[in-house]
Amino acid sequence: MISIRNICKVFDGKAGSTHALRDVSIEVADGDVYGIIGISGAGKSTLVRCVNMLERPTSGSILVDGTDVCTLSGAALREYRHRTAMIFQGFGLLAQKTALENVCFPLRSGLGRMPEGAREKGIELLDRVGLADKADSYPAQLSGGQKQRVAIARALACDPTTILCDEATSALDPASTIQVLDLLDRINRETGVTMLVITHSMEVVERICKHVSVLVNGQVVEQGITEEVFANPQHSVTRALLGRGDWNA
Amino acid sequence: MPSDWGTFFAEYGTLLTKGCTDTLAMLFASTALAYLFGIVLGVVLYLTSPIGLTPRPVFNAVLGWIVNMARSIPFIILLVALMPTTRMLVHTTTGVVGVVPPLVASATPFVARMIEQSLAEVPRDTLESVVSFGASMPRIVLGALLPEALPSIVRGVSITLISVLGYTAIAGAVGAGGLGDIAIRYGYYRYEDEVMLVTVILLIVLVQIIQSACDIIAKRIDHR
Numbered sequence: 001m002i003s004i005r006n007i008c009k010v011f012d013g014k015a016g017s018t019h020a021l022r023d024v025s026i027e028v029a030d031g032d033v034y035g036i037i038g039i040s041g042a043g044k045s046t047l048v049r050c051v052n053m054l055e056r057p058t059s060g061s062i063l064v065d066g067t068d069v070c071t072l073s074g075a076a077l078r079e080y081r082h083r084t085a086m087i088f089q090g091f092g093l094l095a096q097k098t099a100l101e102n103v104c105f106p107l108r109s110g111l112g113r114m115p116e117g118a119r120e121k122g123i124e125l126l127d128r129v130g131l132a133d134k135a136d137s138y139p140a141q142l143s144g145g146q147k148q149r150v151a152i153a154r155a156l157a158c159d160p161t162t163i164l165c166d167e168a169t170s171a172l173d174p175a176s177t178i179q180v181l182d183l184l185d186r187i188n189r190e191t192g193v194t195m196l197v198i199t200h201s202m203e204v205v206e207r208i209c210k211h212v213s214v215l216v217n218g219q220v221v222e223q224g225i226t227e228e229v230f231a232n233p234q235h236s237v238t239r240a241l242l243g244r245g246d247w248n249a
Numbered sequence: 250m251p252s253d254w255g256t257f258f259a260e261y262g263t264l265l266t267k268g269c270t271d272t273l274a275m276l277f278a279s280t281a282l283a284y285l286f287g288i289v290l291g292v293v294l295y296l297t298s299p300i301g302l303t304p305r306p307v308f309n310a311v312l313g314w315i316v317n318m319a320r321s322i323p324f325i326i327l328l329v330a331l332m333p334t335t336r337m338l339v340h341t342t343t344g345v346v347g348v349v350p351p352l353v354a355s356a357t358p359f360v361a362r363m364i365e366q367s368l369a370e371v372p373r374d375t376l377e378s379v380v381s382f383g384a385s386m387p388r389i390v391l392g393a394l395l396p397e398a399l400p401s402i403v404r405g406v407s408i409t410l411i412s413v414l415g416y417t418a419i420a421g422a423v424g425a426g427g428l429g430d431i432a433i434r435y436g437y438y439r440y441e442d443e444v445m446l447v448t449v450i451l452l453i454v455l456v457q458i459i460q461s462a463c464d465i466i467a468k469r470i471d472h473r
């Protein structure tokens with residue numbers, strides 16, 4: 001259970017401060033696939049980055065299974081991040097490591113030897129995303145869709161309880177997008193992992209998300225069960241995202 | 250060019266061979282040590298910089314200032330200023346051994362800046378992904394940051410080696426030996442143009458070999 005409570009995030013820059021998140025509250029049940037949709041600059045990335053503390057919220061709390069993760073630091077924070085995998089728009093693979101080495105990377109968080117059976121686990125995960133034959137390829141030798149599948153295999157390496165996806169399919173062509181979305185959907189059904197899916201595409205939400213929040217200017221303007229929100233959109237931005245309204249409305 | 254290579258090498262062969270080995274010894278010993286210290290310093294500079302993983306603006310500014318200071322001291326001045334320290338460390342201030350400490354002192358800040366530069370080229374996304382999986386700082390640095398930057402670091406090694414090679418010639422002025430020393434002593438003071446020409450050619454060949462070797466290695470290890 002992830003419960004984001006009254007999160008605010010202010011960036012202080014040279015040109016004044018930006019309120020990226022304003023009093024955002026979201027509840028994500030275990031095993032849910034929760035979509036967060038909004039146009040560019042709405043604060044989606046900031047929100048998901050707050051969830052695994054790549055960014056610290058200015059105020060508010062994020063309770064994960066009852067613990068406020070904003071209070072974590074050091075080894076406890078690393079342990080939490082270990083359980084909370086992340087998938088990036090730009091893949092974030094290590095360019096000098098093979099697909100298999102990338103997948104195995106999170107299995108060891110300190111120095112020393114890889115745990116027993118790491119290699120076997122890595123190959124099994126690559127097999128799961130349909131890339132067993134690419135174990136020894138470097139990221140530069142893979143297509144965008146293949147890279148993202150390697151990143152998904154890597155995200156699964158530590159048997160996470162939550163996977164955070166920040167625009168996981170935005171850099172992909174339509175065919176790879178569907179392939180990656182179906183893979184995420186299958187993983188959710190097979191492992192029961194909770195997913196927080198950030199996107200600006202309705203298609204992504206419709207295809208895999210059970211619940212959705214619409215983010216506008218750092219504020220949640222609408223949230224609920226995907227079908228219900230989409231059947232009866234209240235906010236003009238939701239309607240515009242659905243293609244049923246005017247952007248200037 | 251000498252008209253008779255046989256007599257030329259009979260006369261200067263040992264001198265030139267000694268010059269070569271001295272130069273190579275100074276060059277590689279001091280560059281290796283400079284990298285040992287420079288990598289640590291460069292990693293700290295990068296990590297504490299505003300774009301680093303653990304920004305410490307004040308500490309970074311002070312450290313950066315010290316590094317710049319060290320870099321702005323001309324080598325010949327450093328060489329003389331460090332003499333007491335050098336004597337303490339290696340019990341001599343002349344010969345190959347005597348110039349290694351000042352060479353290291355002069356190359357280390359240079360290497361640090363180059364390492365910092367190479368690390369800054371590693372994409373932010375890549376680093377954040379590693380952080381997001383809960384890797385510890387040593388794991389991030391040794392497992393991801395340095396390996397990802399390695400091809401760029403190797404390209405930097407050729408630049409360092411070639412500039413240290415230039416310094417070894419200056420070090421000849423305090424009796425360090427080496428090719429640069431021979432070129433100055435025979436060519437400049439004794440007008441023996443032929444010896445000077447051969448040493449200069451040897452230096453040119455050395456620079457080319459260093460450059461090509463580093464380029465080939467960097468290319469071979471780069472998987473991008």
Ligand SMILES: Nc1ncnc2c1ncn2[C@@H]1O[C@H](COP(=O)(O)OP(=O)(O)OP(=O)(O)O)[C@@H](O)[C@H]1O
Nearest residue numbers: 011013018020039040041042043044045046047200
């Ligand atoms: N590190 C930062 N420093 C200053 N401002 C930032 C920073 N990160 C984000 N912002 C600002 O916060 C706001 C929200 O940014 P965010 O990246 O969360 O948007 P987004 O919804 O993910 O957009 P996109 O769809 O383009 O990725 C923007 O106005 C952005 O300029």
Ligand SMILES: [Mg+2]
Nearest residue numbers: 044045046167
């Ligand atoms: Mg974003």
